[in-house]
Amino acid sequence: MRGLRRIQVGIAVAAVGLGVGVLLAVAGGQHNIHRGAYAALALGIGWGFTGTGLYAWRRWPASNIGPLMIAVGFAGLVKTLAFSNDSVIFTIGSLGEVLIYALLIHLLLSFPSGQLDSRVDRILVFIAYVNTIAVQFAAFVFTDPTAQGCSQCPANPLLIDHADGAAGVIGAAQLDIAVAVLGAVVAILYRRWRDSIPSQRRAFAPVLAVGSLTFLLLMSSLIVEQAGLPAGIDDGLTLALFGSLACLPFAFMVGLVRSRFSQAEAVSSLVARLGGGGGRGALRDALAEALGDPSVELAYWVPSQDAYVDADGQPMRVDPAPKGKIATAIEHEGRRVAAIVHDAGLAEEGDLVHAVGAAAALTLENERLDAELRAHVEQLRASRARIVTAGYAERRRLERDLHDGAQQRLMALGINLRMARNQVESDAQQAAALIDASLEELKKATAELRELARGIHPAALDGGLAAALGGLAGRSPVPVDLVEAPHERLPAPVESAVYFVVAEALTNVARYARANTASVTVARNNDHVHVQISDDGIGGADPARGSGLRGLSDRVAALDGRLELTSADGDGTTVRARIPCG
C-alpha cells in the first residue's frame, strides 16, 4: 500500500509539473488566438481528471477507472503542448493531440466496472487507439504545418515530405473512422443508461450525460472540420468541447459522491423502515428499495438442512444464482444468516449490498428463524404424508403376503386334512401320506408367518439391539462384520429405526452391491446414536431410486434424525444415520 501511495504522490507532483510546463509552452506559443482560454481549460481538464482519478484510485484500488482517469488527465495536458513554439514540444503535443479521445472512450465504455465487458466495446476501443496513435502518426509525417497557412508554427522534425494529398487522404479517413466510432459509443452509452437499475442510474447519470455530450461535440467539430465550414464555428465548437471535457471529471466526482451519499441515505432509511416493523415481505420490500433493485429476493439459511429456503420454507436455489442475478451472503455475528439475491448490475456496488445487508442482519436473523421453522414444518408435512402413504402400502403388502402365502397354505392344508379324513377308513396308508403332506404345509405356513411377523416388529429386538443386529448379520448372505453395537437399551422407537435401517441397508447390499463384505457400526455418543453400514461393492447407488431408502429416511426424520448415503461409482456404499436418543 505504501508503494502505491508513493506512486500516487509522484503522479500528483508530475501532473502539477506538467501543468506548469503547459502554461509556459502556451505562453511562449504564438500560433493560436485563443491560447489563454485553451490554457485555462487544459489545466482544468488535466488537473481535474488527474485529481479525481487519484481519488477514484484510492477508493477502488482494484478498479482500472482511477488509472484511466489519470491517463486522460495527462493526455489532456500533453495535447496542449502543441501550442508550443518549440519544435520538439510541438511535435510531442501534435502526436498526442487526439490520444485523449481514445482514452476517454476507453474510460466511459469501461465505466463503472473498469472492465470492457463486451466484444464490441473492446473492438471500438482498439480502433480508437489505432486511429489516435498510428493513423495520427502516419498523417503527421506528411504534414508541414508551416505550409498549411500556419506561418508561426514551428518546423515538423518528423516531416518526410510535405504531401498535401497523402495527408489529406489519411486525415479524411481518420475523421471518418472517428465519427463512426463516436456514434457507436454514444449509442452504447445511451443503451447502458436505459438498461441500468434505478440505483445505478442515480450515480452514473452525470458521467454518462456529460460524457455523451463531449462525444457529440467532438463528432460535430470533426464533421464541421471535414465540411470546411468557417473557422468561427470550428473554434466555437472546439471551445465548447474543451469546456465539456473540463466538466467531465467533476461529473465523475458528482457520481462518486452521489453513490456514497445515496448509500448512506439508503442504509439510514432502511434502518428507519426496519424499526417500523411490518408483516412478511416488508423486509424484502425495504431491501429492494434501499438497493434500488425491485427484483431483490431473500434466501434464508437453514443450517440443519444445509440449504437456503424462501420465506415460506420452500427450498430455494441460490448457488448458482439464476441468470443475471448475484447472491450476496449476509452474516450476523459470524454465522451465515441469509443471502440477498439481486441484479448482477449491483455487483459494482458490493459495498452498498454489504452495508444494507449488515444494517438488516438482525431483522434477517429473525425472519430466518421464521423461515427455518416453516421449512421444518414443510419437511414434517411432506414426510408425514409419505409415512401415511407408506403405511397404507405396507398394510396392503402385508395383506397380500398373508393372502398369497400363509393363507393359501392353510387352505391347502385344510383340503388335505379333509381328504385324509375321507380316506382314513378306506385307505389308511393314503390318509397317513396326506397327513404328512399337511404337516409339511403347516411348517411352511408357520415359517411364512414368522417372517411376516418379523417385518412388522422384530421379536429379536426384545432382547436388545445388539442381539437383534447379530441375528441380522448372521442371516445376511454377504458376510457382515458387526463392529460395534450398544449393549444398553435405547428408547424402543430408536431401536426399531436402527434395526430397520441396518436391515434395509443389508438387504440392499445383498441385492445390488455385489460386495464381498460389509460392516455395521452402531455407536452411542452422548445423546445421539450413529449408525453406519459400509460395503466394498460397486457403489453407484442412487438414493432417488428405491422407495426403501426414502422410507428409511422418513422413519429416521420422524425421530428428528438424518440419513445420508455415500455411494461413488466403484467405491462401495455407505449409509449413515444419526438419531437423537436423549
Next chain:
Amino acid sequence: MIVADDSVLLREGVTRLLENAGHEVVGQAADREELMRKARAHKPDVAIIDIRMPPTHTDEGLQAARTIRKELPGTGVVVLSAYIEEAYALELLGENPAGVGYLLKDRVWDGDRFAEAVQRVAEGGSALDPEVVSHILGRRRVPEPLQELTPRERDVLGLMAEGRSNQAIADALVISGRAVEKHVASIFTKLHLPPAPEDHRRVLAVLAFLRS
C-alpha cells in the same frame, strides 16, 4: 365343472375334493382370461371361481362370474372368497340368485357340504354362505321388511337364503316338513310376495332378505 384360482395348490386341492365327491372337473384356470376361454369352450354346469385373481387381485372373479351368468345361462357360478363382504354377495346374487353361489373359501374343507352346495348351484339353485346370512340376521336393528317375521320365520328364511330345500331346513331346525311349509307360506305373505310358482317366490324371498 371348471375350477379357477391363481394358486395351483388350491386349484388342485379343490379339483381332487370335487372328483372324490363324484364330480367331473373338465378344466382349471389361473386367471380371468383362461377362465372365460375354457367356460365358453366347455360350457360346464358350474364354474368355481376365486374372487381374487390376477392382474389386480381385487374382484376379477366377481366380474368373470357376472359375465358367465349373462353369457352362459346353463352355467352356474360359485364364487369363493377369503373374506365375506355383504356388498359382494348382493352384487352377485342381487339380480337373480338362481345358479349363483357365494361361499367363504374354507367351506371347501367341509367336503360333502361343499360338494352339495356346488351341486345345488349346478342345478340352478343358489348357495349363500351361512356367515353372510348370520351377518344379516345378526344386525342389532332388524331391517324393515323382516321386522314382521317371527324369530322362527327368520331362521327359516336364512336357511332358504343359504339355498337349502324345505327338507334340509326341517332337518336343520329339527321340525317337521309340514311346519317348514307353513313358515314358508307365512314368510311369502308377510313379505308381500305376489303369487307365483314356488321356486320363483323362494328366489324373491331370498332377494328381499339380501336387500334388507
